[in-house]
Amino acid sequence: MRCGIDIGGTKVLGIAVESNPLEPAAETKTRTVYDKDVLIESIIGVITGLEHQAGKPMGSIGIGIAGIVDRRGTLRYSPNIPGVVDLPIHEIVSERLGRPIRIENDATTAAWAEHLIGAGAGSENMLFVGLGTGIGTGFVLDGTLHRGWNGFSGESGHMTIDKNGPVHLTGARGPWELTASGSGLARLASRFASEGKLDSVVELAGSVDEIDAEHIQQAVEAGATDVLDLLDEFAIDVGIGLANLIHLLDPEVIVIGGGLVDLGDPLLGAIRRRTESFVLGGRHRPAVDIRAAKLGSRAGAIGAALLAPDPTPG
Amino acid sequence: MRCGIDIGGTKVLGIAVESNPLEPAAETKTRTVYDKDVLIESIIGVITGLEHQAGKPMGSIGIGIAGIVDRRGTLRYSPNIPGVVDLPIHEIVSERLGRPIRIENDATTAAWAEHLIGAGAGSENMLFVGLGTGIGTGFVLDGTLHRGWNGFSGESGHMTIDKNGPVHLTGARGPWELTASGSGLARLASRFASEGKLDSVVELAGSVDEIDAEHIQQAVEAGATDVLDLLDEFAIDVGIGLANLIHLLDPEVIVIGGGLVDLGDPLLGAIRRRTESFVLGGRHRPAVDIRAAKLGSRAGAIGAALLAPDPTPG
Numbered sequence: 101m102r103c104g105i106d107i108g109g110t111k112v113l114g115i116a117v118e119s120n121p122l123e124p125a126a127e128t129k130t131r132t133v134y135d136k137d138v139l140i141e142s143i144i145g146v147i148t149g150l151e152h153q154a155g156k157p158m159g160s161i162g163i164g165i166a167g168i169v170d171r172r173g174t175l176r177y178s179p180n181i182p183g184v185v186d187l188p189i190h191e192i193v194s195e196r197l198g199r200p201i202r203i204e205n206d207a208t209t210a211a212w213a214e215h216l217i218g219a220g221a222g223s224e225n226m227l228f229v230g231l232g233t234g235i236g237t238g239f240v241l242d243g244t245l246h247r248g249w250n251g252f253s254g255e256s257g258h259m260t261i262d263k264n265g266p267v268h269l270t271g272a273r274g275p276w277e278l279t280a281s282g283s284g285l286a287r288l289a290s291r292f293a294s295e296g297k298l299d300s301v302v303e304l305a306g307s308v309d310e311i312d313a314e315h316i317q318q319a320v321e322a323g324a325t326d327v328l329d330l331l332d333e334f335a336i337d338v339g340i341g342l343a344n345l346i347h348l349l350d351p352e353v354i355v356i357g358g359g360l361v362d363l364g365d366p367l368l369g370a371i372r373r374r375t376e377s378f379v380l381g382g383r384h385r386p387a388v389d390i391r392a393a394k395l396g397s398r399a400g401a402i403g404a405a406l407l408a409p410d411p412t413p414g
Numbered sequence: 415m416r417c418g419i420d421i422g423g424t425k426v427l428g429i430a431v432e433s434n435p436l437e438p439a440a441e442t443k444t445r446t447v448y449d450k451d452v453l454i455e456s457i458i459g460v461i462t463g464l465e466h467q468a469g470k471p472m473g474s475i476g477i478g479i480a481g482i483v484d485r486r487g488t489l490r491y492s493p494n495i496p497g498v499v500d501l502p503i504h505e506i507v508s509e510r511l512g513r514p515i516r517i518e519n520d521a522t523t524a525a526w527a528e529h530l531i532g533a534g535a536g537s538e539n540m541l542f543v544g545l546g547t548g549i550g551t552g553f554v555l556d557g558t559l560h561r562g563w564n565g566f567s568g569e570s571g572h573m574t575i576d577k578n579g580p581v582h583l584t585g586a587r588g589p590w591e592l593t594a595s596g597s598g599l600a601r602l603a604s605r606f607a608s609e610g611k612l613d614s615v616v617e618l619a620g621s622v623d624e625i626d627a628e629h630i631q632q633a634v635e636a637g638a639t640d641v642l643d644l645l646d647e648f649a650i651d652v653g654i655g656l657a658n659l660i661h662l663l664d665p666e667v668i669v670i671g672g673g674l675v676d677l678g679d680p681l682l683g684a685i686r687r688r689t690e691s692f693v694l695g696g697r698h699r700p701a702v703d704i705r706a707a708k709l710g711s712r713a714g715a716i717g718a719a720l721l722a723p724d725p726t727p728g
Contacts (some may be wrong), residue, residue: 114571131544133532168695168698168699176698176699177694177695177697177698177699179694179695184697184699210573212670223563224563225563237662240451241562242558244556244662246555246556246665247664248539248555248665248668249538249539249664249665250662250664250699250700251664252699253663253664253666254662255661255663255694256661258661258694259658259661259662260575260654260657260658260692261574261575261577262576262577262578262667263576263579263588263651263654264576264577264578264579265577265578270694272694273576288426310623311478337577338573340577342583343574344573344658345662347569347570347572347573348551348567348568348569348573348659348662348663349560349562349567349662350561350562350563350564350565350566350567350569351562351563352563378574378586380493380569380572380584380586381490381491381493383491384482384490384491384499385482385490385491385564385566386564395547404550
């Protein structure tokens with residue numbers, strides 16, 4: 101049995117997998133901690149917890165983590181896990197547990213999962229784009245997981261699309277994830293609401309200040325038209341970034357994951373239209389297939405389990 | 415003997431290669447024509463010309479062309495060769511000549527040349543960025559030439575970096591090549607000159623309206639300080655785009671080619687500084703090596719010759 105652990109900016113999800121990753125033998129959730137030593141203990145705790153639940157040892161461990169991870173399994177830097185830099189997770193955890201481990205960025209592991217058993221199955225050139233609090237991406241190019249020189253490939257959320265734009269918490273001006281992520285949608289919704297252009301959502305929330313993702317979701321499900329205008333405007337920046345990825349990497353399929361994918365077809369349709377409008381020579385090239393992810397919030401953990409090394413023979 | 419042909423937006427360069435691509439047995443230049451039929455005749459003419467010069471038939475043909483070329487060797491669309499769309503060059507030329515042919519984008523062939531025998535030799539993760547009239551790029555990832563689903567990979571010049579910026583001749587707002595190419599530098603120089611901030615260059619040119627690349631080059635060589643300010647300002651947008659490529663693809667080496675590379679270290683130094691300032695987590699990742707191309711304006715043709723198929727045995 102092997103396990104896959106996804107360490108995001110707020111939550112840690114661990115699953116234990118015997119054979120079918122879609123039916124984990126055990127599952128455990130906890131909060132992400134922003135301290136080096138406590139983070140290591142928390143990883144060990146998740147593994148131990150899975151072993152108790154599953155009643156079996158984890159023969160190998162796969163970890164996906166929100167941040168840049170080098171090929172030695174050291175977390176170099178993460179805007180989402182402040183305070184934890186240059187942490188040699190691979191070295192420490194494998195010393196403590198004596199079992200084979202592989203560590204990658206969490207969008208990279210999610211991309212691999214969607215490629216092997218999710219929405220990207222069957223395509224050799226597939227990009228995974230996770231629209232969550234920020235934007236994380238992972239690339240499958242010519243059938244293999246692209247990691248880059250250091251293992252830092254796929255940090256598309258930090259791609260500048262608005263060089264004179266507002267400053268992100270990273271200090272960069274106008275990066276893609278500032279406006280095209282869940283946080284970007286929340287800010288845009290506030291603006292729309294305070295301009296009186298989002299009454300359906302304000303009504304559900306009670307007041308402009310109380311709007312959250314849930315209310316946007318409810319308004320979409322109720323078929324409110326003002327929320328469709330919101331999604332269409334939001335999709336502009338998503339589309340600009342996706343068109344950039346298409347110009348650079350010429351994928352066949354783009355799988356959209358992350359929390360925002362729950363908004364369903366109204367959002368995906370707007371993203372498809374907007375993206376197409378930004379791709380140069382659109383009439384002379386086949387359209388890229390933009391699909392919703394299949395594995396939901398478990399994609400990162402499933403991919404981590406799929407990437408976990410073969411257990412060393414006892 | 416094989417030949418390599420680079421069809422750019424203004425010039426066509428053909429070389430005939432026996433064994434060492436750096437010492438072509440023959441070379442021929444002509445102007446690019448913007449008509450389907452004439453373009454085909456011009457390609458045949460270049461090949462025939464090389465055969466006359468070299469005194470031998472060309473056993474196989476490699477072509478790099480400025481535009482998006484699919485895996486069947488059809489030029490789908492080219493902003494640089496207006497009026498020529500959906501032209502099945504591979505099919506027509508191989509039918510006419512009965513010899514093996516391979517056709518790729520010209521920045522893709524240049525990337526391959528710089529990777530095999532140029533400035534990128536020894537690196538498995540190398541991006542070629544040609545700063546010319548526009549920007550063309552080609553990617554070597556994990557040691558192989560990346561072509562993408564259709565063969566359209568590497569169209570980085572069309573990447574949006576300024577979503578509210580001015581409109582390019584392609585119709586797009588704020589693409590990278592609008593401000594970070596040779597044309598972008600020329601526009602910036604005009605602005606600097608008309609604001610009285612580029613006297614060294616204006617003096618060499620005679621008047622603001624007569625400034626061209628040659629005068630900028632001369633001012634750089636004369637060590638004028640105002641032209642260094644120009645290059646430093648220009649390097650901002652080059653650096654924004656390069657940082658985007660670094661975030662996405664995590665290369666070890668970026669090879670800068672195209673006409674602008676003749677501006678030498680003053681430009682490259684500014685590009686290195688600016689790029690580094692835009693890369694997130696810079697202190698926690700090794701610096702990318704940004705180098706000048708080695709093969710100059712012949713890179714595209716050399717790469718085309720290197721990619722030409724093995725001649726079919728007579």
